[in-house]
Amino acid sequence: MSRRKPANDGPCPVARSVDVIGDRWSLLIVRDAFDGTNRFGDFQRNLGVARNILSDRLRQLVEAGILETRPASDGTAYKEYVLTERGESLFPVVVALRQWGERHLFARGERHSRLVDRKTGEPIPFMAPKAGNGDALMPGEAEVRKLT
Template sequence: MSPRKALDDEPCPVARSVDVIGDRWSLLILRDAFDGMRRFGDFQRSLGVARNILSDRLRKLVEAGILETRAASDGTAYQEYVLTIKGEGLFPVVVALRQWGERQLFARGERHSELIEKSTGQPIPFMSPKAGDGAELAPAETEVRKLR
């Protein structure tokens, strides 16, 4: 079997994005990073993933510029994985997946986690695409335009 082709020439932003962050473990690593997790052992305990898979996904996220490694903040010999500005830009993606899951994958009253605003303790508002005037956009009200 030949190696999977990189999508560097792919004109679709969704395809390129999925190529970088579209597998289960990468998205769950990002979720944990947004929750403040930084160390390999903490990611492994949280995810229950094999060390070699975790190591591979962390390496790929670092190579993609989504995470960077730093010396541990407590002065130990460990290294930490920290979100870059590029990685922090994925926050709306993770929030959108979370909110879709809350609405579509849980029965009414079923126990689940929710994302809250620290200053108010309230759940964050549902994210949705908006028109220039602030009105919510339905899929039928949009189209993809190919750019050169």
């Protein structure tokens, strides 16, 4: 499968980010990597994605520096896909998507998985942008300064 042409290689960070990580399978691979999945077969079983698509997305994530391959930690001939520092920095993005989904895509009382602090077992607090003084920053209080 050939890599698609970037939608926008201009000065917009959102467009560049979507070109790298905005694909459904790429985001779900990153999500599963945060959950400890690191082998091709395990990604395929968890996601139910076709082998050729999974292979392509893993390659793209490695090329983008989000994942790296390493020899299997158990000494077998397999390789493992591990989040890089760049990949780990996507954690707030995955958490924000999760929290948005929890708020808007589940009926009241509908059960779903929970993201909790491993040490305390407490749910992760809701993430929201903050102004320099620590107050919540609403969309109307921020602006994108575009290049002229």
